[in-house]
Amino acid sequence: MNVRRRDILYGSGAWASGLGARGRGVALAPAAQVGRPAPVSTKKIRLAVVGGGFGTQFSFHEHPNCTVAAVADLREDRRRALSQTFRCDNVYPSLEKLLEAERGLDAIAIFTGAPDHYRHVEASMRRGLHVYCAVPAVFTLEEAAKLKALKENTGLRYMMGETSYYRPGCIHARTLLASGALGEIFYSELNYYHDRGDLDKLVADKTSRFYEPGGARSWRWGLPPLHYPTHCLGFIVGVTGERIRTVSALGWGTSHPWLDENAYGNRFWNESALMQTDKGHMVRCNVFWLVGEDGERAQWYGSNGTLYMANNGLHGDLFRARNQGAKPVKYPDYLNDPMIPPPMRHASGHGGSYVFLSAEFINALIEDREPAVDVYKALAMTVPGIVGHESARKGGERLTVPAFDRV
Ligand SMILES: NC(=O)c1ccc[n+]([C@@H]2O[C@H](COP(=O)([O-])OP(=O)(O)OC[C@H]3O[C@@H](n4cnc5c(N)ncnc54)[C@H](O)[C@@H]3O)[C@@H](O)[C@H]2O)c1
Incomplete structure (x- = not known):
């Protein structure tokens, strides 16, 4: 792990050639x-x-x-x-x-x-x-x-x-993967938990974001959880570059107007999916709207070690190499990263990601290149959820996820 970050990303061209990822079969990050x-x-x-x-x-x-x-x-x-x-x-x-x-x-x-x-x-x-x-x-x-x-x-x-792509944990996972510290990521657990709160208030409070100002229900009302999968899948597609190839999902719901009457015919508060990637790796992806937890987090299990993002006060960010105890992770000073122009180097939401995203889009246009989360990654982070929801509607049937990559 004694590798400087700039060396990992740019020093030897190893990243671009794929040699930087030591795990066998690991896709380019x-x-x-x-x-x-x-x-x-x-x-x-x-x-x-x-x-x-x-x-x-x-x-x-x-x-x-x-x-x-x-x-x-x-x-x-x-x-x-x-x-x-x-x-x-x-x-x-x-x-x-x-x-x-x-x-x-x-x-x-x-x-x-x-x-x-x-x-x-x-x-x-x-x-x-x-x-x-x-x-x-x-x-x-x-x-x-x-x-x-x-x-x-x-x-x-x-x-x-x-x-999720520019959360410190995700940036760090890319760095650890490139250094070999994680080895081959064979399994990841991806969670997006966004509790809908008091269920009576959900119906009664017309000022909430579940209603338009005129009182009509907004697009968020009854949204199928796995139609919003990117905060999870950003943590795997955005780290290893892998694509999800199959998905089997289950859902859970109760009787409530949010589920009984919605524009999507969705019956589920929560959906949990088991996915397999094009490298044969396993991914467990949860999107829950009714849960006593919150946040967007991942843990990556590799053949050399495991990286855990902080979990709601239960524990902080941790790295555990095989045969060693868990050690706290101290992230580099991402807020002052050179990719962010100095006027934009300030705190922002979702783990400080807004300034990275704003900077990256403009940087890419100025440099006349594809942005970091291009159309192919965007679809790879989105489509498995659409298919996953279909699987949940079919009681967990294992479905193939179509590829939308450049041919
Ligand atoms: N972490 C994240 O990445 C994150 C967090 C929050 C929201 N989002 C996404 O950002 C988007 C916006 O979220 P939000 O909470 O502001 O939603 P919102 O529904 O409150 O706001 C959408 C806005 O778009 C406007 N709009 C709709 N159609 C328009 C049109 N034809 N012309 C001009 N304006 C139009 C609406 O009037 C409304 O003000 C959503 O797609 C949501 O999924 C992402």
């Missing part, structure tokens, strides 16, 4: 750009930001190579929030109006509701814009095929904003 300086350029990306809830958490405007040139939301309060956050007074009442009227944009960042992502990405790419989109990438296999074709036919850049 993505460099993720961590440790690599942000580009120096006078170029400015003219970016639109759409969706003024989660979208206001991001800091594209602090990147020296980005100007937020337009913002849009259907809601007045959200338009105001976007305008204030990004210091932009070029405000539109919808994405559609923005795409119709605005000229001279290079790219767009989309933070609309999850079931609309593909539709909004398609409309934006058809207007020639590079796209950053919040998770998940798509909702159906048909959309997955269309997204891949759209990206390949237009040649535009696409990035999915998976926050």
Whole structure:
């Protein structure tokens, strides 16, 4: 483990050639750009930001190579929030109006509701814009095929904003894998727990995010857990680069309006999936909406050692080499990583990932390269969940996950 991080990622080219991962059969891990300086350029990306809830958490405007040139939301309060956050007074009442009227944009960042992502990405790419989109990438296999074709036919850049990918534990797992300290990751446990809270209040509180301001139920109402798998799968696809090839999932639900009446026909609060990768490795992926726990975390079991992300006060971040005791992990100073331009080096949500994601999208456009979570990784983090939910609906039938990689 006595290897400097910059050496691991860039020193010898070992990462790029695959020699850095000592475990037999381990797929190439993505460099993720961590440790690599942000580009120096006078170029400015003219970016639109759409969706003024989660979208206001991001800091594209602090990147020296980005100007937020337009913002849009259907809601007045959200338009105001976007305008204030990004210091932009070029405000539109919808994405559609923005795409119709605005000229001279290079790219767009989309933070609309999850079931609309593909539709909004398609409309934006058809207007020639590079796209950053919040998770998940798509909702159906048909959309997955269309997204891949759209990206390949237009040649535009696409990035999915998976926050797990830049959590310190995930960055560190990539580093340990490259150094050989983990060996071959043969099994991983991936958890995304987001409790829905008091079940009576869930129905009664019309001010919650499960309702639109007018009182209609929002897209979150009854969402199938495994249709939101990326916070889990980011921890394996984003570490080893592997693809999930089969999935068998089970679900659990009760009688409650959230499950009895929803737009998805979903009957499950919680879904648990056992998956197998293209390297024959095992992955256990849980997405729970009703649980006395919370957070997004993983533990990676390798032939040389195991890395545990901190678990809700039960224990901190730990590494345990075979035949040794568990040792606390001290992460490097990721907040001051050179890939993040200095004005963006501040705390941000989901484990500090927002500044990494904002920086990486703009850095990639300036450097004219694919972003770290490109369309193929985005689909590899999303599609196994869609198939997994189908498996759960079929009582756990083991299903094949279609591949959406570059051929
Ligand atoms: N950790 C993470 O990665 C993370 C965390 C939270 C949310 N998200 C994702 O971010 C997205 C946004 O989350 P949110 O909580 O803000 O959701 P939300 O439903 O509260 O907000 C979506 C916003 O999009 C706007 N919108 C919808 N259609 C539009 C259109 N045609 N034109 C302009 N605006 C439109 C809505 O008015 C709304 O303000 C979701 O897809 C969610 O999955 C990801």
